[in-house]
Amino acid sequence: MSADGAALGRRLRERDLSAAPAALNVLESSARDDREQAAALLAEVAPRALGGEAAGHVIGVTGPPGVGKSTLLSALLSCWRSRGRTVALLAVDPSSRRSGGALLGDRARIEFDSSDHGVLIRSSAAGERLGGIAPATAAAAHALAAAFDVVVIETVGVGQGETEIADVADTVAVIVQPGGGDALQFLKSGIMEIPDVLVVTKSDLGAIALSTRRELSAALRSLGSSATRVVAVCALTPTSGIEELVDALAEHRSRGGLAARRLQGRRAAALREFSAEHGERGLRALGGRAGAQALLALQEEGLGVPALTAVLERAQARGESSTERAPGIA
């Protein structure tokens, strides 16, 4: 039996955190009834219903395996909670789907107080989409940002080809290890998108962590990206740099441009979902990618992703029923 999506959406809008698990069950489901309920849920937390962008800060945290993401997230969780911020963590696990199934280990690796109702951790599998995120994760982030102060999406990657996470997150933090020259090379060669915040872990290693931080800062300056903060942290007891990182993340969000970034993200997500569902043929009916983008640009800014996707689908239906192609029909 499908849950009442609209009711869940309203509860999230009223910052009722206890609605989150059931909301996620609906958003992750591909069952037909659930898809309808998910659209109703997301409509309730879309900017149009909220009267503005969701207040929560959506942060993407990404880094290669073994870089210490779980330890860092444990320290961040505790820091946010000590500042009274509620946190939802969407942990996208890298484990392989060779058998179809996946072992989701983040919950066991991340330390948190499970009796604290201000923290929610939800694990999902990355599957084949290394570095990318599932549409359900993007939808979950949109929905939870209405209820939680901070929504973290944790993914595995080295900062390349992660346009998807940049579409969903207000702030993207890339985690790198001290000493490994990979991050530096990726950055210089343009493989790595320039992150909003760059985090060097294991600062207790001392000189090597400091020199990594220095090199990364220099590389960013030479690329003309002096806005990117580079923070060195040690997430193990005794921790250091965590407060500074939390401040740096908040500072990035307060720089402005949030509404424009989110709007762009929602439109990109709608286009991606439409393409995934209807393929190239569907896009042709809209006059190609550019036609679809033009159509999306005409829509009201406060619409959520399912509403935008529905606009594209309606246009496709009209396009296919008429004999001539009329790009950008609104």
Add this chain to the structure above:
Amino acid sequence: MMRTYAGHSTAEASNELYRRNLAKGQTGLSIAFDLPTQTGYDPDDELARGEVGKVGVPVCHRGDMAALMDGIPLAEMNTSMTINATAAWLLALYIVAAEQQGVAAEQLQGTTQNDIIKEFLARGTYAFPPAPSMRLIADMIAYTVEHVPKWNPINICSYHLQEAGATPVQEIAYAMSNAIAVLDTTRERVAPERLEQVFGRISFFVNAGVRFVEEHAKLRAMSILWEEIGRERYGVQDPRHLRFRYGVQVNSLGLTESQPENNVQRIVLEALAVTLGRDARARAIQLPAWNEALGLPRPWDQQWSLRIQQVLAYETDLLEYPDIFEGSKVMDSLVAELLQGARAEMAVVAEHGGAVQAVKYMKSALVDSHRERLRRIETGEQVVVGQNRFSETELSPLTADAEGGILVVDPALEAQQIEAVREWRAQRDQDAVDAALAQLARVAGDDGAGENLMLSTIAAARAGATTGEWARTLREVFGAYRAPTGVGESAAVLGEQELGELRAEVARLQETLGRRPKILVAKPGLDGHSNGAEQIALRARDAGMDVVYEGIRLTPAQIATSALQEGVHVIGLSILSGSHRELIPAVMDRLRDAGVDVPVVVGGIIPEQDVAALRAAGVAAVYTPKDFDITRIMRDIVALLAAGAQRGAADAAPLAANSAA
């Protein structure tokens, strides 16, 4: 030396048991502590719930230790304590109890297990992170070498590695790598001239399986490697110090719940593995009870195990000959083969930076070995008599009695222990305790890094601090820690051939549910034996499910929170400590409170007579060691979910009709 591993309920009850065993001719003590004592929690801690007095005796403070040893002459006793994370504390209590009997520390003889790496790998009763744990061990070794010279401060355990699935090569390699890590840490905390003596005090605790010829070869290989490490790595010269000293507990992994009487002959053969050749003969042997797979053994069961040893020692001619394998080509080549494999595996561990850094690697290697072993048993490649072959049976008179063949701990006991520890805290000199713990915290921190933690530990024991207070003080300084689960790293996946049909069922279920079936696998309570849970988690993944594996040491509340937040469709709980009667209903209550309505299945050492109570509490299915076919368990779980989904669809149908109208 002959002894049986024992302890339960209370210090007083265990004391009585020890005195009885000593009167029957047992020549030493082997103390089993309960899980709260092993992991550093007092009986009134939330995590101790359901575990007090279960798998051993609770020892909270020096008063408990005095009661446990009451009337037992500690100057003459050889006492083995199965204690690891809290070993320094229990030794301190033992030293203080001896003081009260007027026995000096120099006279004390015995062993503390004190091997933390195998706790991270296999047994799960760790308390602190690896680095400070190693410091605690090194401090204890440094202290005993000086002040308790007849004590074996550490007993490197390969026993539990085999229980966790280790092959003979892995057992040898990981035990030796572990010993190297301990010695390297200790080298920095003792005077150089003491190192030879330290090496000589290190003993081993190994396992012996039913493939007893190979197992004997394994012990010969370990003797050779140990001597080599002593000479080459640590410059030890005295042949007495170079001798590979080991005790044995024979295999429990291979003991079966079905036709448990067959375990007697397995135990006899395994005992032969460690006694046959004099060159690699065990110093101390512990034999498990024939019905261990069913629950906690009773005195009569333990007596039977002792008698096996006595028949071997006093009736057979085993001890009359020199080494009977001397010059055997077969034995020598078997030993050479094991040595070659072990050296290669030790090199891999060394490449990771040694045993402490290689915990994650070794853990996943063990999980893989165990999975392979289970696969062989499930497919019948490896024969287990009475289980996967020759399983037809007559009714057993041994297990037919009403008691169900196992000792049951009185549930009222936990409340009494909680009361007792609170009374203890109320009566003692609180200022003295506070001062002792403050001193302990200082020495544990960076300021005290150059000092030995044993001195402040003994001072805290004398002052009347409790086990939970000692451990909490150190946890606050050292930080909390969760060991790697090994399952995330396990790469091997069972193939289409074994699981194809099951995967198709899971795929169909996914269609119905709208999401991939998601299972939470968790261990409530303090029991750290995670093999079963790990294998269930892996098989669920291989079957195509999303698996949230949370690992060990979870409270019922934590499990309910995880189930809720993760939106799982089914929950699998594993519990081997005998505390299922308390913990499983507690989990069910918490799930109800959280509004989580999904099927719960339970696996572990669950006596038949407890199954009905668990079902009544709402558990959908109960699995015990006789359910060795994990794929079949998975099929059950999938069927359970499919039936639930169908019911859900049927419930929803009229509603859908209404809304359409």
